[in-house]
Amino acid sequence: MYNIIDGGVCAPQGFLANGVYAGVRKNPNKLDLGLIYSDFPCVSAGVFTLNKAKAAPVIVSQDKSKKGNIQAIIINSGNANSCTGELGILHAHQMANKTAFKLKIDPLNVAVASTGVIGVTLPIDKILSGIDQITHKLTKNSQAASQAIMTTDTYSKSIAINLKICGKNITIGGMAKGSGMIHPNMATMLGFITTDISISQEILQYTLQKVNEDTFNMITVDGETSTNDMVLLLANGLANNPEINSIKDPDWKIFYQGLKYVCQFLSIEIAKDGEGATKLIEVKVTNAKNKEQAKIAARTICGSPLIKSAVHGEDANWGRIVNALGYSGIDLDLNKLSVSLEKLNLFLEGTAIQFDEIEAKNLLKNKTVNIYVNLGLGDGEAVAWGCDLTNEYVNINASYRT
Amino acid sequence: MYNIIDGGVCAPQGFLANGVYAGVRKNPNKLDLGLIYSDFPCVSAGVFTLNKAKAAPVIVSQDKSKKGNIQAIIINSGNANSCTGELGILHAHQMANKTAFKLKIDPLNVAVASTGVIGVTLPIDKILSGIDQITHKLTKNSQAASQAIMTTDTYSKSIAINLKICGKNITIGGMAKGSGMIHPNMATMLGFITTDISISQEILQYTLQKVNEDTFNMITVDGETSTNDMVLLLANGLANNPEINSIKDPDWKIFYQGLKYVCQFLSIEIAKDGEGATKLIEVKVTNAKNKEQAKIAARTICGSPLIKSAVHGEDANWGRIVNALGYSGIDLDLNKLSVSLEKLNLFLEGTAIQFDEIEAKNLLKNKTVNIYVNLGLGDGEAVAWGCDLTNEYVNINASYRT
Numbered sequence: 001m002y003n004i005i006d007g008g009v010c011a012p013q014g015f016l017a018n019g020v021y022a023g024v025r026k027n028p029n030k031l032d033l034g035l036i037y038s039d040f041p042c043v044s045a046g047v048f049t050l051n052k053a054k055a056a057p058v059i060v061s062q063d064k065s066k067k068g069n070i071q072a073i074i075i076n077s078g079n080a081n082s083c084t085g086e087l088g089i090l091h092a093h094q095m096a097n098k099t100a101f102k103l104k105i106d107p108l109n110v111a112v113a114s115t116g117v118i119g120v121t122l123p124i125d126k127i128l129s130g131i132d133q134i135t136h137k138l139t140k141n142s143q144a145a146s147q148a149i150m151t152t153d154t155y156s157k158s159i160a161i162n163l164k165i166c167g168k169n170i171t172i173g174g175m176a177k178g179s180g181m182i183h184p185n186m187a188t189m190l191g192f193i194t195t196d197i198s199i200s201q202e203i204l205q206y207t208l209q210k211v212n213e214d215t216f217n218m219i220t221v222d223g224e225t226s227t228n229d230m231v232l233l234l235a236n237g238l239a240n241n242p243e244i245n246s247i248k249d250p251d252w253k254i255f256y257q258g259l260k261y262v263c264q265f266l267s268i269e270i271a272k273d274g275e276g277a278t279k280l281i282e283v284k285v286t287n288a289k290n291k292e293q294a295k296i297a298a299r300t301i302c303g304s305p306l307i308k309s310a311v312h313g314e315d316a317n318w319g320r321i322v323n324a325l326g327y328s329g330i331d332l333d334l335n336k337l338s339v340s341l342e343k344l345n346l347f348l349e350g351t352a353i354q355f356d357e358i359e360a361k362n363l364l365k366n367k368t369v370n371i372y373v374n375l376g377l378g379d380g381e382a383v384a385w386g387c388d389l390t391n392e393y394v395n396i397n398a399s400y401r402t
Numbered sequence: 403m404y405n406i407i408d409g410g411v412c413a414p415q416g417f418l419a420n421g422v423y424a425g426v427r428k429n430p431n432k433l434d435l436g437l438i439y440s441d442f443p444c445v446s447a448g449v450f451t452l453n454k455a456k457a458a459p460v461i462v463s464q465d466k467s468k469k470g471n472i473q474a475i476i477i478n479s480g481n482a483n484s485c486t487g488e489l490g491i492l493h494a495h496q497m498a499n500k501t502a503f504k505l506k507i508d509p510l511n512v513a514v515a516s517t518g519v520i521g522v523t524l525p526i527d528k529i530l531s532g533i534d535q536i537t538h539k540l541t542k543n544s545q546a547a548s549q550a551i552m553t554t555d556t557y558s559k560s561i562a563i564n565l566k567i568c569g570k571n572i573t574i575g576g577m578a579k580g581s582g583m584i585h586p587n588m589a590t591m592l593g594f595i596t597t598d599i600s601i602s603q604e605i606l607q608y609t610l611q612k613v614n615e616d617t618f619n620m621i622t623v624d625g626e627t628s629t630n631d632m633v634l635l636l637a638n639g640l641a642n643n644p645e646i647n648s649i650k651d652p653d654w655k656i657f658y659q660g661l662k663y664v665c666q667f668l669s670i671e672i673a674k675d676g677e678g679a680t681k682l683i684e685v686k687v688t689n690a691k692n693k694e695q696a697k698i699a700a701r702t703i704c705g706s707p708l709i710k711s712a713v714h715g716e717d718a719n720w721g722r723i724v725n726a727l728g729y730s731g732i733d734l735d736l737n738k739l740s741v742s743l744e745k746l747n748l749f750l751e752g753t754a755i756q757f758d759e760i761e762a763k764n765l766l767k768n769k770t771v772n773i774y775v776n777l778g779l780g781d782g783e784a785v786a787w788g789c790d791l792t793n794e795y796v797n798i799n800a801s802y803r804t
Contacts, residue, residue, distance in 0.1 A: 118721025319520025
């Protein structure tokens, strides 16, 4: 597979980052402002939430992303700057403008992201002072930045890998945060990817969208598509490979697969660290009528609170899987349907199997629970990731705001 | 309003019921077999789950319901007879046939319903012996029958009301059960309505479908549309009113409103007693673009685990309501949107209100939490009912089968 290296979003050449405490969050031990910066111009790609109540930073960054030259991203946690009206838009612009001024780059090339509570005015003065601090000491260490974007995540999520293209060393780095209000629709709750590959903006955008469909868009924690979902991908070309400007270029596939690996890694990390989660659930659906139906099936199973609770209780209640398939809206023929837990058959072409309950329980004790569904109808397949539903999810969300 | 009377499904003239322990459930203190019977022929109406993995009793009863003369309903709890293949269909027929034989009526006029665990073969011998018992002592007391259909419900749900039509006393009785896998799509997890009104089968079916859309189809406990959802309505004509055979008949509206009252009462009872619930959530959406969008909006809010958790924690986190509206798919203009808790404004035409947190908390302490959403776009309105999400939901469903 891939050569996984340290450094996260700072691993590719030319990328720097930092994270500070600006005072948005109450707890001064938690960083709340992060910055990612390429000291070389970039082409960029982005995918954004389809939630109609888009947060101010999504509106502002989506607009800037069209030009495709994002070179710096300023991100705060603790406040989503969502449902904050015209003032929220102004604040998002102020964040970008101040960052651009300090970095001496065009404000059009600075994206903004926010995550946290919805509907509260951003403490903009604290953030602007924070931007003075954060731009002062940019480093090749991505750790503070990846910590600064966390909300209820229990750990920060980063990865970097190396590829070879035409003898050149290409690096892709990424970071992301979850971990509630996670049911991405075109993007997830903040993912940032950096790379030093040389690639055209058009192909970069195409590649991100394609990869996003099979990675970030295939996770769910609680079925809640957020107002702030965003994935940004910055490429500064410093690897000096011949520029990729067609998907027919054999190098494109190498990059595509590497990017998919990075995004899939971060997606799984988000699902695994879903609010209150103790287990990762991976659902693989095969032989659906088509790929679209396979995706719906896999994601419906991952999203079912009854299945999530049963996995938490280590109870092989496969009837709930059949039930979820039944209401998912996909084509279903029970006589062709099979469901298994790892290699243990539970339901085989319409017939309930007398399986070994102890073996099933043991498989469910694993940190990763693999559910396989064969629909027996066509050649569509998809994988989705989710997590178990626990008391802790309720506890976290009963008192999130107060 | 209506004159609420005792007697549940036995309140209308000619209806008898019983409930016994047949041995399907492990606990002999919980009844598990119920019977509703009219000793006079009926016209009947039914609505059934749209889940594609329909349980055997749904397939069998839906077929019989087409003829529209259901006169007896035999129901077991403890086993859903779902995903049980051809044997399950045979068992459902055996239940109906034995009941018909004992009651000396046509088997085509006996419906079957089941609720409980999915994918386990029905202990048919125990049920057939139970049918011997249950048909032996039919009474005008509906209590045992309404208890026999319970699964995780904490109490049995019944109601009966009186109406006057052309000087005749009309009675409508009903019973229902919840309380998990509740997100009805054309029907709910077992509702049975009886009435002595004289009405044509065609109008009865039309009326049930219409009422169902605004009542049972507007509740959600966990977003899980079950394989066994079913509502049956039996009318035996013993009230002797002039037969209603047109919706233009002014008497039809009187019946329609009474039936809606009964179904709404039972729907609210199911939502209130959702698995682990401590509070009923009632969401009223007004000024949506149209009625369909109002329904989607109300139901999406009721179904959001983040909103359900916040209500449980008595936290007026209105941002989650806006977020849910944003991903619901309806038309949304934040500048026209208002959200309130009872009469307390939280978000008014695009602007967050500095509301009194203590007042909000007090409103959220109520057993019924009323959320009002004004979309400011059209004249569509709808009400949906749900419940809070608690640790107890997870506890119940982590170990339901084992």
